[in-house]
Amino acid sequence: MRLKIRCGLVLTVLALELILLCSSGILAEDDTISSPGPMEEQMANPPGLGNPEVHQIAVNVYAVTGLYHPAGDDVGVSAGIIFADNSIVFIDAGMSVASGEFLWQLAEEMMAGDEDLYLILTHRHSDHVFGMRVVKEQGAKVIAHRILKDWFGQMGDRYRQFIVSKMGWDAERGDEILGEVLLFPPDHVIEHDTVLTLDGEEIHVLATPGHLYDELSVYHPNSKTLFAGDAVYQGIPPHTGFGGPEEWRLWISQLERLKQLEIGTVVPGHGKLCSKNEIDRNIACLKDEISKTK
Numbered sequence: 082m083r084l085k086i087r088c089g090l091v092l093t094v095l096a097l098e099l100i101l102l103c104s105s106g107i108l109a110e111d112d113t114i115s116s117p118g119p120m121e122e123q124m125a126n127p128p129g130l131g132n133p134e135v136h137q138i139a140v141n142v143y144a145v146t147g148l149y150h151p152a153g154d155d156v157g158v159s160a161g162i163i164f165a166d167n168s169i170v171f172i173d174a175g176m177s178v179a180s181g182e183f184l185w186q187l188a189e190e191m192m193a194g195d196e197d198l199y200l201i202l203t204h205r206h207s208d209h210v211f212g213m214r215v216v217k218e219q220g221a222k223v224i225a226h227r228i229l230k231d232w233f234g235q236m237g238d239r240y241r242q243f244i245v246s247k248m249g250w251d252a253e254r255g256d257e258i259l260g261e262v263l264l265f266p267p268d269h270v271i272e273h274d275t276v277l278t279l280d281g282e283e284i285h286v287l288a289t290p291g292h293l294y295d296e297l298s299v300y301h302p303n304s305k306t307l308f309a310g311d312a313v314y315q316g317i318p319p320h321t322g323f324g325g326p327e328e329w330r331l332w333i334s335q336l337e338r339l340k341q342l343e344i345g346t347v348v349p350g351h352g353k354l355c356s357k358n359e360i361d362r363n364i365a366c367l368k369d370e371i372s373k374t375k
């Protein structure tokens with residue numbers, strides 16, 4: 082079954098790297114872009130949802146691609162949902178409260194209602210975490226790299242303000258697109274590869290630094306699905322703006338490691354569902370970036 086949901090037109094604009102030295106003296110970064118053009122006004126309601134498509138990968142495994150990103154459909158954000166007997170695991174929450182609500186409503190249609198809920202955040206960037214309040218307020222335990230605990234603690238509401246400012250939105254537009262973002266520190270922190278076993282269902286949370294040091298990927302062996310977060314981009318170059326050759330070499334080593342897994346479907350952080358071949362393309366792009374620095 083493949084349910085396709087079209088919610089309107091989003092225009093693609095060029096992605097630009099954002100790096101800001103925030104007031105704490107720590108580099109605040111984000112995987113978003115400069116302000117979209119006026120044509121973005123054509124985006125259908127609700128603002129901040131994008132063009133999500135729901136993909137059923139296995140009987141109990143879903144991916145959503147095409148969630149809102151300011152750069153448009155080609156950079157659409159992905160998320161995942163894995164159903165175990167008495168537990169539901171969300172993987173990432175999109176960039177907006179509307180994205181979080183979409184993911185929650187999708188799960189709600191299929192849940193009994195008394196499951197234990199978990200939300201794994203693949204990294205700290207706004208486009209993967211700003212929708213988290215929806216699932217968190219339903220009682221989900223948040224699982225993320227230890228760095229997110231410090232990051233959310235330091236940034237608080239300034240992170241949302243930073244994004245609104247970088248997009249060139251006024252407060253009203255920020256509210257329309259992002260909604261009332263609330264960030265919650267992780268309930269469980271991950272620093273090394275960890276296997277979660279929920280009702281007999283194994284979920285491997287893998288530390289895959291490169292894009293960011295706090296990057297996690299999620300592997301579900303039963304369905305041979307890799308939720309790669311921003312370790313893998315589909316169809317576009319990997320976003321290398323948050324590190325240099327040393328980080329990119331680390332990234333490549335992690336991708337080489339992921340390639341050893343038995344993978345049927347890769348759910349990239351951005352783009353469409355893809356195969357292992359896309360991992361090779363990302364490796365080639367990163368090698369190319371490294372060669373340009375020599």
Ligand SMILES: [Zn+2]
Nearest residue numbers: 112208311350
């Ligand atoms: Zn991203």
